[in-house]
Amino acid sequence: QKEVEQNSGPLSVPEGAIASLNCTYSDRVSQSFFWYRQYSGKSPELIMSIYSNGDKEDGRFTAQLNKASQYVSLLIRDSQPSDSATYLCASKGGGSYIPTFGRGTSLIVHP
Amino acid sequence: EPEVTQTPSHQVTQMGQEVILRCVPISNHLYFYWYRQILGQKVEFLVSFYNNEISEKSEIFDDQFSVERPDGSNFTLKIRSTKLEDSAMYFCASSESRAGDYNEQFFGPGTRLTVL
Numbered sequence: 001q002k003e004v005e006q007n008s009g010p011l012s013v014p015e016g017a018i019a020s021l022n023c024t025y026s027d028r029v030s031q032s033f034f035w036y037r038q039y040s041g042k043s044p045e046l047i048m049s050i051y052s053n054g055d056k057e058d059g060r061f062t063a064q065l066n067k068a069s070q071y072v073s074l075l076i077r078d079s080q081p082s083d084s085a086t087y088l089c090a091s092k093g094g095g096s097y098i099p100t101f102g103r104g105t106s107l108i109v110h111p
Numbered sequence: 112e113p114e115v116t117q118t119p120s121h122q123v124t125q126m127g128q129e130v131i132l133r134c135v136p137i138s139n140h141l142y143f144y145w146y147r148q149i150l151g152q153k154v155e156f157l158v159s160f161y162n163n164e165i166s167e168k169s170e171i172f173d174d175q176f177s178v179e180r181p182d183g184s185n186f187t188l189k190i191r192s193t194k195l196e197d198s199a200m201y202f203c204a205s206s207e208s209r210a211g212d213y214n215e216q217f218f219g220p221g222t223r224l225t226v227l
Contacts, residue, residue, distance in 0.1 A: 032210075032214065034215065034216075043200075043219060043220050043221045044202070046215055096167065097142075097159065097166075097167065097210055098156045098167055098169075099156075103153050104153075
């Protein structure tokens with residue numbers, strides 16, 4: 001059974017700080033990784049995808065992948081109150097084209 | 112920017128009734144998906160659909176569920192005889208491909224299904 005684990009939080013950071021969200025996955029053959037943001041009562045919104053070891057930056061967001069440690073993270077620089085949401089990590093691969101989602105980490109950015 | 116749309120936004124039904132949830136995927140996408148999310152829980156995969164047939168389905172997607180692409184734009188999920196435990200948000204998603212480049216899935220706004 002493929003598992004994606006995330007700390008449910010909440011992770012509370014002050015406005016302007018860096019928020020660091022972490023995720024581990026159990027299936028060593030996973031190849032694609034995704035971060036989604038989900039506001040309460042809304043649908044998941046894709047923020048980043050990452051496929052190779054290392055860092056991938058997009059604006060204030062940086063995704064980091066370490067396949068040896070089966071670890072994915074998302075850094076949000078200059079956090080804003082509007083970043084307050086649940087962040088879902090998902091992995092895909094190993095013969096299935098369907099992503100496995102984690103439970104999500106709740107992020108609260110306070111002014 | 113193109114987006115996935117879903118109707119209705121909220122559906123209330125009596126236990127045992129049939130419901131049809133509708134989705135219009137992004138127009139150049141070829142792969143379509145249904146997920147559900149019970150309040151406070153994980154997003155769970157139900158089924159994927161490509162070239163007018165189911166390509167993968169989960170254990171949740173049993174005989175009471177069916178999917179259809181009745182025309183060139185709509186993608187529907189039918190629940191034949193709803194149960195209380197079917198109450199959840201149902202999300203439709205689509206992707207241009209399923210592997211390699213452009214395999215990211217984009218979600219619709221969801222339909223909240225309430226079974227009484």
